[in-house]
Amino acid sequence: MTAPPTVEIVGGVEVPTGLFIGGQWIPGERTLDVRDPAADRRLSGVADAGVTDALDAVSAAHAAFGPWASAALRTRAEILRRAFEIMTAELDECARLIVLENGKSWADARGEAAYAAEFFRWFSEEACRVPGDFRMAPAGDKTIVVDHRPVGVAYLITPWNFPAAMATRKLAPALAAGCTAVLKPAGETPLTALWVARVLQRAGVPDGVVNVIATSRPGPVSELVLADRRVGALSFTGSTPVGKILLGQTARRALPSSMELGGNAPLLVLEGADVQDAVAGAMVAKMRNGGSACTAANRFYVHESLVTEFADAFEKALSTLSIGSGLDPANDLGALVSVRERDKVLDLVRRAEQEGGRPSASGTAPTTGAFLSPYVVRGVRHGQTLTREEIFGPVAPIVTVDSTDQAIAMANDTDYGLISYVFAKDRAEGISVARRLESAMVAVNRGVASDPAAPFGGMKESGLGREGGFAGIHEFLETQYIAVDL
Structure with missing residues (x-):
């Protein structure tokens, strides 16, 4: 199949349709069709990532991690705040894309768009508010210093039912924590995720900090990404059976994983x-x-x-x-x-x-x-x-x-x-x-x-970890204890 253009007008909305890697929109060698479920017809096509593209995305995220992790907290916060402002100004565009590729009602789509934007605002505020600890040890022989540091490259997998909100609910805390990200949206609804990535690019996210790869081969792509030692964490939203498969893969590396799985x-x-x-x-x-x-x-x-x-x-x-x-x-x-x-x-x-x-x-x-x-x-x-x-x-x-x-x-x-x-x-x-x-x-x-201000997650087989609230950013942070004699 011929490579898709990197920008397309879909339902009156300008959408990038390439792979987003290292700040560049790349056509890719194959095309993943996106369908309009209301009309049961082809809506558009986006670049279909293979395993080489996935590793390129990890490389770009890894290269960008050091500068992004060391950036001032206020710098990260202000970029996320700008992303919130752009999304808020363009809610109708986001909602239209959601309707076209997901099928939901206009009220639901616009509500999702507003909800999605709110994660950028919430975590723009949380970026500067991660608490640490500084106290004398009970034995009196040292001072206990507890700090938090970003885990590194975060691999984010999102489902089709909330294509905007699930992307921002993961991207916002990851970026606020100082992580870089590789986002793999659902194959049914990649256009909204690519649009969100463009919002972040317009908000000033440095090249490589956010990478987006849609793919028709999620199993092989994810397995390879999770095996890469440069990847520091997985955040997945989807079915419990798929989550268990991914947990099996992350167990090989004891990779930190947060899972928002099925419900009943x-x-x-x-x-x-x-x-x-x-x-x-x-x-x-x-x-x-x-x-x-x-x-x-x-x-x-x-x-x-x-x-x-x-x-x-x-x-x-x-x-x-x-x-x-x-x-x-x-x-x-x-x-x-x-x-x-x-x-x-x-x-x-x-x-x-x-x-x-x-x-x-x-x-x-x-x-x-x-x-x-x-x-x-x-x-x-x-x-x-x-x-x-x-x-x-x-x-x-x-x-x-x-x-x-x-x-x-x-x-x-x-x-x-x-x-x-x-x-x-x-x-x-x-x-x-x-x-x-x-x-x-x-x-x-x-x-x-x-x-967005409340912890979202499940007990039992509904998941591990929490998204949103004060807890959400901690899924992308490692706790470091330093013992020092002061």
């Missing part, structure tokens, strides 16, 4: 909860990003006294959603990322029906493209397919429970522990239940918890 988020509607508040929260927890989120409510445990009222009201609310292209701001629900992904979700609905569930579709989806009407599935029993599989789409299985204890037991009966949602009669009960849930994040009487 329970949403509990407890006895005495306000049903309308629960439905409003469920609409956000389930339908944000069309359900294609690791934080999406995956299984609903509703008290028997409320289950019929909740299911009816939830289904009614879903039926009001307008389904269609995200380029039309009037549409509430866009397409899934691909027809293949849509068919995977539909297969889960069919399996639920075979197990005795009663699925009911709300609204009418377009017949062309990767669109899917939202489903409420009643009569699901805990332990069936929809309570075990991460759905990643607009499907809500409802399980009836007879007590709070039963709801908590079922919620905890999973290998995952990313986020849970609790709707209770009051905050006190909600917090009490939250503390019994095996979940790293809990939203009480609300449908969203994510915030």
